[in-house]
Amino acid sequence: MIIDCHGHYTTAPKPLEDWRNRQVEGLKNPAVTPKASELRIGDDELRESIEKNQLKLMRERGADLTIFSPRASFMAHHIGGFETSSTWAAICNELIHRVSRLFPQHFAGCGMLPQSPGVDPKTCLPELKRCVEEYGFVAVNLNPDPSGGHWTSPPLSDRHWFPIYEALVEYDIPAMIHVSTSCNPCFHTTGSHYLNADTTAFVQCLTADLFKEFPKLRFIIPHGGGAVPYHWGRFRGIAQDLKKPLLTDHLLKNISFDTCVYHQPGIDLLTRVMPVDNILFGSEMIGAVRGIDPESGHYYDDTKRYIDATPNLDEAARRRVYEANARRVYPRLDAALRTGRLRPGAQGGVTS
Amino acid sequence: MIIDCHGHYTTAPKPLEDWRNRQVEGLKNPAVTPKASELRIGDDELRESIEKNQLKLMRERGADLTIFSPRASFMAHHIGGFETSSTWAAICNELIHRVSRLFPQHFAGCGMLPQSPGVDPKTCLPELKRCVEEYGFVAVNLNPDPSGGHWTSPPLSDRHWFPIYEALVEYDIPAMIHVSTSCNPCFHTTGSHYLNADTTAFVQCLTADLFKEFPKLRFIIPHGGGAVPYHWGRFRGIAQDLKKPLLTDHLLKNISFDTCVYHQPGIDLLTRVMPVDNILFGSEMIGAVRGIDPESGHYYDDTKRYIDATPNLDEAARRRVYEANARRVYPRLDAALRTGRLRPGAQGGVTS
Numbered sequence: 001m002i003i004d005c006h007g008h009y010t011t012a013p014k015p016l017e018d019w020r021n022r023q024v025e026g027l028k029n030p031a032v033t034p035k036a037s038e039l040r041i042g043d044d045e046l047r048e049s050i051e052k053n054q055l056k057l058m059r060e061r062g063a064d065l066t067i068f069s070p071r072a073s074f075m076a077h078h079i080g081g082f083e084t085s086s087t088w089a090a091i092c093n094e095l096i097h098r099v100s101r102l103f104p105q106h107f108a109g110c111g112m113l114p115q116s117p118g119v120d121p122k123t124c125l126p127e128l129k130r131c132v133e134e135y136g137f138v139a140v141n142l143n144p145d146p147s148g149g150h151w152t153s154p155p156l157s158d159r160h161w162f163p164i165y166e167a168l169v170e171y172d173i174p175a176m177i178h179v180s181t182s183c184n185p186c187f188h189t190t191g192s193h194y195l196n197a198d199t200t201a202f203v204q205c206l207t208a209d210l211f212k213e214f215p216k217l218r219f220i221i222p223h224g225g226g227a228v229p230y231h232w233g234r235f236r237g238i239a240q241d242l243k244k245p246l247l248t249d250h251l252l253k254n255i256s257f258d259t260c261v262y263h264q265p266g267i268d269l270l271t272r273v274m275p276v277d278n279i280l281f282g283s284e285m286i287g288a289v290r291g292i293d294p295e296s297g298h299y300y301d302d303t304k305r306y307i308d309a310t311p312n313l314d315e316a317a318r319r320r321v322y323e324a325n326a327r328r329v330y331p332r333l334d335a336a337l338r339t340g341r342l343r344p345g346a347q348g349g350v351t352s
Numbered sequence: 353m354i355i356d357c358h359g360h361y362t363t364a365p366k367p368l369e370d371w372r373n374r375q376v377e378g379l380k381n382p383a384v385t386p387k388a389s390e391l392r393i394g395d396d397e398l399r400e401s402i403e404k405n406q407l408k409l410m411r412e413r414g415a416d417l418t419i420f421s422p423r424a425s426f427m428a429h430h431i432g433g434f435e436t437s438s439t440w441a442a443i444c445n446e447l448i449h450r451v452s453r454l455f456p457q458h459f460a461g462c463g464m465l466p467q468s469p470g471v472d473p474k475t476c477l478p479e480l481k482r483c484v485e486e487y488g489f490v491a492v493n494l495n496p497d498p499s500g501g502h503w504t505s506p507p508l509s510d511r512h513w514f515p516i517y518e519a520l521v522e523y524d525i526p527a528m529i530h531v532s533t534s535c536n537p538c539f540h541t542t543g544s545h546y547l548n549a550d551t552t553a554f555v556q557c558l559t560a561d562l563f564k565e566f567p568k569l570r571f572i573i574p575h576g577g578g579a580v581p582y583h584w585g586r587f588r589g590i591a592q593d594l595k596k597p598l599l600t601d602h603l604l605k606n607i608s609f610d611t612c613v614y615h616q617p618g619i620d621l622l623t624r625v626m627p628v629d630n631i632l633f634g635s636e637m638i639g640a641v642r643g644i645d646p647e648s649g650h651y652y653d654d655t656k657r658y659i660d661a662t663p664n665l666d667e668a669a670r671r672r673v674y675e676a677n678a679r680r681v682y683p684r685l686d687a688a689l690r691t692g693r694l695r696p697g698a699q700g701g702v703t704s
Binding site for chain 1: 505540543544552554575581585593614617620624625640
């Protein structure tokens with residue numbers, strides 16, 4: 001089985017965006033603020049938006065199941081306040097839930113949290129609870145910078161975030177550390193902000209002792225870990241200068257990296273540097289890079305090709321990257337697969 | 353000849369730090385503000401600080417000449433206003449000038465600019481002029497984020513920066529894009545802020561057309577380009593989606609990367625992905641990572657070892673990385689070497 005740990009619903013039907021635009025407009029002109037109930041998207045629309053996009057590409061490329069979350073750049077936690085994010089997160093998560101019910105063999109849900117700059121993360125707990133208990137989601141995305149590129153929240157090692165971590169540990173679900181749109185003109189959202197956030201999150205953990213406090217907390221750092229594997233020597237050296245334990249002990253029991261690195265040399269580096277158990281297959285399709293690489297003739301984000309081609313993994317290692325590691329890091333996914341709630345490998349389409 | 357394009361004066365005699373501390377204290381209590389003339393460091397102190405540190409390691413490791421600039425993390429442009437930075441930059445640059453005169457065969461100067469958040473970069477021009485015309489410096493460091501991790505300046509592609517670029521082009525000197533200390537608790541200075549800045553600067557150029565406006569402008573992006581080579585596919589893909597030219601045409605005529613990547617797999621990636629003409633030898637020693645790598649038994653920042661060991665470069669390519677590329681990117685260094693003003697390979701020590 002091949003599990004893609006990193007997919008966003010970037011192809012949601014247009015009414016979702018229209019609703020959000022009205023919500024944003026409503027921040028200036030409350031009269032136009034829409035009610036949640038005004039968003040109407042039928043199952044057929046949902047099915048079509050998935051069948052023609054993610055599911056089509058999963059079939060073409062050979063992935064069985066995607067851990068699927070709301071569109072990252074649309075989370076935009078910097079817009080409005082807690083109420084804005086709360087309503088928006090509820091809507092987006094419910095759509096993910098519906099997709100995962102329409103295609104239970106192909107999509108497992110991952111929630112967005114209703115974060116808002118300067119607001120206590122504790123306020124995210126009711127939505128997190130709904131995601132896990134009502135929707136059966138297997139993870140959440142956690143945004144280390146809800147300000148959208150101004151980096152005004154404390155580091156991930158700060159007590160500020162502990163209420164979220166306590167819930168994650170209680171539910172035994174991991175968090176993917178994923179920022180959203182940059183509203184700072186210095187940072188291009190998918191070009192620099194995403195990768196910077198990955199590196200930043202990793203170093204926030206490196207310089208602290210978060211996982212001593214939460215030994216069972218698990219983070220997935222996406223986009224191949226930002227700059228981390230490329231600068232692994234630098235990070236080992238900085239940890240050493242700071243008298244921290246070896247990174248394998250200090251961080252790698254708790255942090256995994258996905259494979260959203262869009263060329264062969266990058267995947268070769270990742271698989272050469274990182275222990276195989278810390279690498280989870282991911283593509284983030286349909287996402288940041290949509291074209292075909294003229295050098296390879298294939299989609300940049302068809303990351304399975306690079307993993308299949310790398311000389312650094314044998315068949316057993318590949319199986320861990322494709323399946324076993326994800327089942328270990330996302331135990332609720334593993335449980336669902338074991339109990340047959342998710343049934344990858346079955347024919348696609350709707351199940352009753 | 354082996355030219356290290358990236359060295360900072362991290363070992364300056366203690367009176368420099370004491371002077372700076374008094375200057376910073378003077379921002380609250382003007383009575384203690386020191387005059388520039390109160391800083392007294394003798395030639396013997398300068399000689400010793402270099403002989404026992406950088407020069408010792410250059411000899412041990414086999415580098416002949418270092419392009420040498422003030423300590424990056426001490427630039428701290430966020431402290432005080434323009435006057436603060438102006439006095440501080442003048443002092444730091446003068447010390448670099450004195451080092452380059454004491455060891456003319458081993459150090460070529462690179463200036464820091466008296467940047468200050470919210471201040472017009474035009475105010476840096478007198479110091480830049482002094483660096484080139486009086487001190488014979490071959491480059492300057494340009495800080496894309498003088499706020500120290502709050503990223504409040506416009507992107508490097510903005511007209512805001514054009515006065516600096518006009519001077520760089522006029523003098524035919526490159527700029528190394530290098531931030532300073534982070535005063536944002538989200539970012540560890542050498543762990544994430546430096547690397548994020550490298551990636552950010554590259555993407556600011558990618559998404560704009562700066563080098564159409566300034567075809568002769570040259571940037572060195574340090575620390576191996578941050579996350580750039582590891583995510584080269586992503587950046588090629590983003591440029592393609594934005595209808596930009598191929599990155600070789602769009603950026604690589606103007607941007608080079610140094611080799612401050614502190615493990616073999618990182619250098620192997622850099623030299624596999626980037627055209628050899630865009631790679632300049634650099635170590636940033638004595639800098640961010642000071643320990644010995646237990647995996648190799650050598651200093652993490654002894655980057656020459658990785659370049660010598662990589663299978664991706666033949667002898668001719670290595671010579672370009674070690675010398676020819678630097679002489680092309682820093683034509684004033686090349687001119688000085690040709691006219692004998694700098695004489696690498698001669699015995700170290702003072703020349704009259």
